[in-house]
Amino acid sequence: MMKKLAAALAVTGAALTASGATAQSDYPERPITMVIPLGAGGSHDLNARVITSIIPSYLEQAVIVRLSPGAGGQLGTQEVANAPADGYTLLFTHNYIDMLQQHVENLPYNPSEDFVTVARVNYAPIAIAVRADSPYETMDDLIEASRENPGSIQMAHSGNWGALFVPAAQFMQALDMSWNLVPYQGGGPALQALLAGDADVTMGFPSSLGSHLDAGTIRILATAGPERIYDDVPTFSEVGVEGDVGFMHRVVLAPADTPEEALTTLREAFEALGEDTTFNRMMGRLGENIDIITGDEYEAMRAEQSVAYEALVNELTSQ
Amino acid sequence: MLDQFIEGFGMAMRLDTVTMVAIGLFAGMLVGSLPGFTTLMAMAILLPISFFMDPLVGIPFLLGIYKGGIFGGSVPAILLSMPGTGAAVATSRDGYKLTQKGQSRKALDMALFSSASGDTFSDIFTILMIFPIAFLVMQFGPPELFAVLLMSLVIIAATSAANPVKGLIMMMFGLWLSFIGTDPLGGVERFTFGLFDLRSGIPLLPMLIGVFAIPEVASVVIRNEKGRKLAALMGERLKFHEFRRCVRTIGRSTLIGTGIGIIPGLGQIVAALMGYSAAKNASSHPETFGEGELEGVAAAEAANNAVNGPTLVPLLTLGIPGDNVTAILLGAFVAQGLRPGPELFETQGATVFAILVAMVLANLLFVVIGYLAIPFFSRLVTIKTSILIPIVIMFAFAGTYVFRSDATDLLILVAFGLFGIIAKAAKFDVMPMVMGFILGPSMEYAFGQTVAMSNGDPVGFFATQRIGALMILLATPVLGYVLWKRLYGRPKTIA
Numbered sequence: 001m002m003k004k005l006a007a008a009l010a011v012t013g014a015a016l017t018a019s020g021a022t023a024q025s026d027y028p029e030r031p032i033t034m035v036i037p038l039g040a041g042g043s044h045d046l047n048a049r050v051i052t053s054i055i056p057s058y059l060e061q062a063v064i065v066r067l068s069p070g071a072g073g074q075l076g077t078q079e080v081a082n083a084p085a086d087g088y089t090l091l092f093t094h095n096y097i098d099m100l101q102q103h104v105e106n107l108p109y110n111p112s113e114d115f116v117t118v119a120r121v122n123y124a125p126i127a128i129a130v131r132a133d134s135p136y137e138t139m140d141d142l143i144e145a146s147r148e149n150p151g152s153i154q155m156a157h158s159g160n161w162g163a164l165f166v167p168a169a170q171f172m173q174a175l176d177m178s179w180n181l182v183p184y185q186g187g188g189p190a191l192q193a194l195l196a197g198d199a200d201v202t203m204g205f206p207s208s209l210g211s212h213l214d215a216g217t218i219r220i221l222a223t224a225g226p227e228r229i230y231d232d233v234p235t236f237s238e239v240g241v242e243g244d245v246g247f248m249h250r251v252v253l254a255p256a257d258t259p260e261e262a263l264t265t266l267r268e269a270f271e272a273l274g275e276d277t278t279f280n281r282m283m284g285r286l287g288e289n290i291d292i293i294t295g296d297e298y299e300a301m302r303a304e305q306s307v308a309y310e311a312l313v314n315e316l317t318s319q
Numbered sequence: 320m321l322d323q324f325i326e327g328f329g330m331a332m333r334l335d336t337v338t339m340v341a342i343g344l345f346a347g348m349l350v351g352s353l354p355g356f357t358t359l360m361a362m363a364i365l366l367p368i369s370f371f372m373d374p375l376v377g378i379p380f381l382l383g384i385y386k387g388g389i390f391g392g393s394v395p396a397i398l399l400s401m402p403g404t405g406a407a408v409a410t411s412r413d414g415y416k417l418t419q420k421g422q423s424r425k426a427l428d429m430a431l432f433s434s435a436s437g438d439t440f441s442d443i444f445t446i447l448m449i450f451p452i453a454f455l456v457m458q459f460g461p462p463e464l465f466a467v468l469l470m471s472l473v474i475i476a477a478t479s480a481a482n483p484v485k486g487l488i489m490m491m492f493g494l495w496l497s498f499i500g501t502d503p504l505g506g507v508e509r510f511t512f513g514l515f516d517l518r519s520g521i522p523l524l525p526m527l528i529g530v531f532a533i534p535e536v537a538s539v540v541i542r543n544e545k546g547r548k549l550a551a552l553m554g555e556r557l558k559f560h561e562f563r564r565c566v567r568t569i570g571r572s573t574l575i576g577t578g579i580g581i582i583p584g585l586g587q588i589v590a591a592l593m594g595y596s597a598a599k600n601a602s603s604h605p606e607t608f609g610e611g612e613l614e615g616v617a618a619a620e621a622a623n624n625a626v627n628g629p630t631l632v633p634l635l636t637l638g639i640p641g642d643n644v645t646a647i648l649l650g651a652f653v654a655q656g657l658r659p660g661p662e663l664f665e666t667q668g669a670t671v672f673a674i675l676v677a678m679v680l681a682n683l684l685f686v687v688i689g690y691l692a693i694p695f696f697s698r699l700v701t702i703k704t705s706i707l708i709p710i711v712i713m714f715a716f717a718g719t720y721v722f723r724s725d726a727t728d729l730l731i732l733v734a735f736g737l738f739g740i741i742a743k744a745a746k747f748d749v750m751p752m753v754m755g756f757i758l759g760p761s762m763e764y765a766f767g768q769t770v771a772m773s774n775g776d777p778v779g780f781f782a783t784q785r786i787g788a789l790m791i792l793l794a795t796p797v798l799g800y801v802l803w804k805r806l807y808g809r810p811k812t813i814a
Contacts, residue, residue, distance in 0.1 A: 039643060040359050040360075040363050040643045040646070040647065041359075041363075041640060041642075041643040041644070041645070041646025041647045041649070041650070042646065045363065045646075045647075045650075046646075046647075046649075046650040046653075049363070049366050049367050049370075049650065050367070050370070050654070052367070053367035053370060065363070066724070067363070068723065069519075070518070070519025070520070071500075071501055071518040071519040072501065072506060074518065074519075075518070075519050078515070104506070105506070108515050151774060152774075154772060160504070160505065160506050161506070180771065180772075180774060181771070182461075182768055182771040182772050183504055183764075183767070183768060183771065184768070185764065188639040188640050188641075188646075189583070189639070191637075191639055192456075192457075192583070192633065192637065192639045193460065195457065195637065196457040196458075196460060197457075198460040198461070198772065208638070210658065210660075211638050211658045211659070211660025211661060211662060211663075212637075212638070212660060212661060214660075214661075214662055215660060215661030215662045217661055282370065282654055285653055285654050285655070285656050286650070286653050286654065287653070287658075
């Protein structure tokens with residue numbers, strides 16, 4: 001414990017003086033910057049704080065978080081796309097910014113060609129939630145009501161093409177129903193709107209819904225993924241929504257031309273991080289899982305995402 | 320409940336807690352006083368350190384950074400007319416005038432004592448009323464927020480400028496500036512003239528430094544008083560009778576700030592200005608406001624600090640952070656295995672109260688540390704201007720660059736600097752513009768949400784489902800008219 005703290009402090013010191021011990025290999029010789037294209041205090045920020053307080057013990061260099069929010073994540077993404085591909089600038093993003101936005105508007109970069117995966121750190125399966133006093137006892141009730149009165153069900157989400165909006169759109173598309181989508185500035189405010197009665201339904205990740213479920217203020221109707229997360233709650237596939245729907249993958253990307261040696265070093269560090277006990281304990285407390293996938297395995301998933309999102313966006317914007 | 324509180328009170332009285340709070344306050348004050356470094360950054364960077372501390376040490380430490388940082392932000396606002404955050408804008412108005420009069424120490428003292436008073440009373444109020452506040456928070460949805468924001472803008476337009484027509488013009492301009500970038504609801508680009516750099520809108524910090532600090536620097540340079548100092552002296556400390564004169568103002572601002580803190584999404588900026596406007600309105604000599612009135616500093620600072628207590632309520636009772644600062648605190652709580660939310664009080668009530676007590680404790684420490692630090696800060700203004708001005712310019716540019724590490728921001732700083740110089744010469748007050756710029760996006764977002772909620776019939780929606788919001792909307796023009804009459808309806812000195 002104290003050793004970890006000492007290490008964290010040492011790393012902070014190293015980061016501030018931008019020097020520090022040189023490793024056996026050439027890379028990394030100086031602190032690495034991890035850009036997050038999102039704002040302070042969000043789930044990415046918190047995940048990154050945990051990662052960067054522990055991964056330096058495997059990289060022997062500090063990793064500094066830089067937040068570059070703006071333009072729906074494009075600002076920070078562009079920053080890394082334009083950064084030197086030397087392994088000292090990384091991007092910590094998620095699949096919707098990474099693979100969906102290109103189909104919505106013209107981007108000043110090409111995500112598929114300009115970036116390469118270092119590692120997927122974890123993923124969060126989304127759940128559909130209603131208030132505990134809601135008339136919709138099951139997902140079937142909600143689907144039925146949504147079909148009977150199109151647009152009468154108010155669904156609170158965290159912004160257009162964001163982590164709550166996309167699964168909602170995929171639901172409406174797959175189940176042939178329509179909700180009235182109301183944007184809020186983040187998942188927290190969306191949940192608050194549900195609790196306050198402004199919205200009938202919202203979506204959220206277990207890490208943020210957990211305490212409300214325990215307190216009995218909300219009911220969960222369905223969860224993403226092939227397996228049930230809660231024994232008595234059906235999965236999306238069970239209610240008729242197939243495919244990779246409702247997963248937010250948190251991924252670390254590097255500029256495409258980053259040297260292979262640096263990528264290998266980084267991937268090994270992330271794999272070691274996945275085994276680290278302190279890291280596992282902290283992420284467990286945040287309510288996040290850890291499922292490290294490196295390199296090519298996630299690259300294949302990115303390609304699939306791109307195809308699926310393109311079809312979704314075309315369908316939604318052609319109306 | 321009460322026994323949990325008593326237990327919590329005992330838990331907070333620990334030497335290591337007090338020490339870390341003091342360190343946090345000091346660190347926050349330093350970071351907050353450097354333009355470009357925000358309290359939020361400091362908290363985010365130091366968050367991992369709190370992971371490895373006891374919860375009763377780590378979380379109060381972060382709260383200390385937060386409180387110290389807010390006060391730190393008012394230091395350059397008072398000494399150099401360089402507000403680094405929106406919350407310090409109202410403070411710089413009279414604060415910098417006092418500095419020019421050679422009373423910078425008095426202004427800083429006033430800021431310190433009124434901040435601490437506002438903070439302490441709002442914290443105590445929060446501890447006593449945490450569940451009623453939680454209930455009230457739930458009553459504010461997008462329609463209510465839109466109505467309150469619109470009312471705030473009307474009040475600011477009606478009370479802030481010497482010439483109300485000019486004030487309105489500037490506010491409209493500020494609102495237009497806030498539209499530049501990407502439409503917050505639909506994601507459509509607006510007024511970016513095809514420049515990617517403008518896609519995320521105009522950043523606030525370069526604008527603030529540009530319109531407030533650069534014109535002041537320019538006027539010193541134009542006067543060309545090489546050997547002179549910004550102020551001949553730092554002046555005396557605040558006297559007790561001066562503080563007593565402002566007690567009513569501080570009380571009023573504390574109530575206003577606490578009330579605004581309950582409404583999610585308004586925050587310190589609105590509170591500071593509402594407190595300021597209210598004090599000006601209640602004063603028998605409103606013309607002294609903006610000319611170096613201690614009461615103006617007190618009004619702004621008490622109000623923006625009183626927001627802090629209630630802001631924590633949604634976090635503690637629902638586990639929902641209301642802003643970025645509380646989001647970082649959420650991370651600190653969760654990493655300690657304390658999950659804020661409906662059950663936290665049942666399972667960990669004593670710990671939560673201990674943290675709240677530590678907050679009040681932090682305020683007391685804050686007075687001591689601040690009082691000792693102020694003379695060092697004040698010394699800044701006694702440096703010869705030939706040396707100080709280059710330093711200030713360096714701070715302005717470095718602070719702007721550090722904020723996002725984006726070179727485009729430097730161009731924006733220069734552009735707003737020139738704009739500020741012209742506006743000052745033409746006697747256009749930039750305050751309404753800045754407020755329109757800051758509040759515009761929130762108001763627009765809330766309006767868009769309201770339209771979305773109402774299924775395209777906002778009028779019917781307000782009339783049938785949102786009576787409270789409708790009342791606020793209807794009261795707005797009346798209130799604006801009354802304030803206007805009171806302040807401008809009588810002969811006054813030409814400002």
